[in-house]
Amino acid sequence: MPSIYQPAEDSYLLLEILTKEIPKILEENQHLQFLEIGSGSGILLETAKKLGIKREHIFAVDINQEAVEHCKSLGFNCIYSDLFENVQGKYNIIVFNPPYLPRNSKEPTDSQLATTGGAEGGEIINEFLKEAKNYLEENGRIFLLTSSLTKNINYQNYHKKLLGKERLFFEELYVWEVTI
Numbered sequence: 001m002p003s004i005y006q007p008a009e010d011s012y013l014l015l016e017i018l019t020k021e022i023p024k025i026l027e028e029n030q031h032l033q034f035l036e037i038g039s040g041s042g043i044l045l046e047t048a049k050k051l052g053i054k055r056e057h058i059f060a061v062d063i064n065q066e067a068v069e070h071c072k073s074l075g076f077n078c079i080y081s082d083l084f085e086n087v088q089g090k091y092n093i094i095v096f097n098p099p100y101l102p103r104n105s106k107e108p109t110d111s112q113l114a115t116t117g118g119a120e121g122g123e124i125i126n127e128f129l130k131e132a133k134n135y136l137e138e139n140g141r142i143f144l145l146t147s148s149l150t151k152n153i154n155y156q157n158y159h160k161k162l163l164g165k166e167r168l169f170f171e172e173l174y175v176w177e178v179t180i
């Protein structure tokens, strides 16, 4: 079974942005529904909880069963799902720190599930964007992480706003607010 993704720069950049943005959204709506696709270690679920989102309003999925079991052991409602396959309902916030790197034959298969987005890197993000609008409440927001290494992302008719970026040694990371 693939190992659980250990929080890295991408996780921490998204955490920083969520910490700035979620309190503002909570002011407008105390009952907001939060969904994370690909929750991994659960670091962003813990963030959502700490920021004041009710545990019963936090929902998560992952394609790695080990990550699902781990997030469940932390007390979160997490299920196995390939993107939205097993997701129901609509959410005010959808968070995705996706596999975003172009395929690299040197990458161990164990970690590819968490890091490799396809031949160009943007394929899983594009699948996500195709479906996400069906699971977003009116005025809902997507918080999406991408990298300068991710190629050919198709944002369709979504609006996007850059909320944060970080330069690393070999790439630049971005956090986008994406809305319908």
Ligand SMILES: C[S@@+](CC[C@H](N)C(=O)[O-])C[C@H]1O[C@@H](n2cnc3c(N)ncnc32)[C@H](O)[C@@H]1O
Binding pocket: 005, 006, 007, 008, 010, 011, 014, 037, 038, 039, 040, 041, 042, 043, 044, 061, 062, 063, 064, 067, 081, 082, 083, 097, 098, 099, 113, 114, 115, 124
């Ligand atoms: C880069 S890691 C991010 C983990 C965690 N959210 C974080 O920020 O540290 C990507 C996560 O997405 C999961 N994942 C990859 N493809 C997926 C898919 N098609 N559907 C659901 N989860 C997926 C991986 O198993 C992994 O846990």
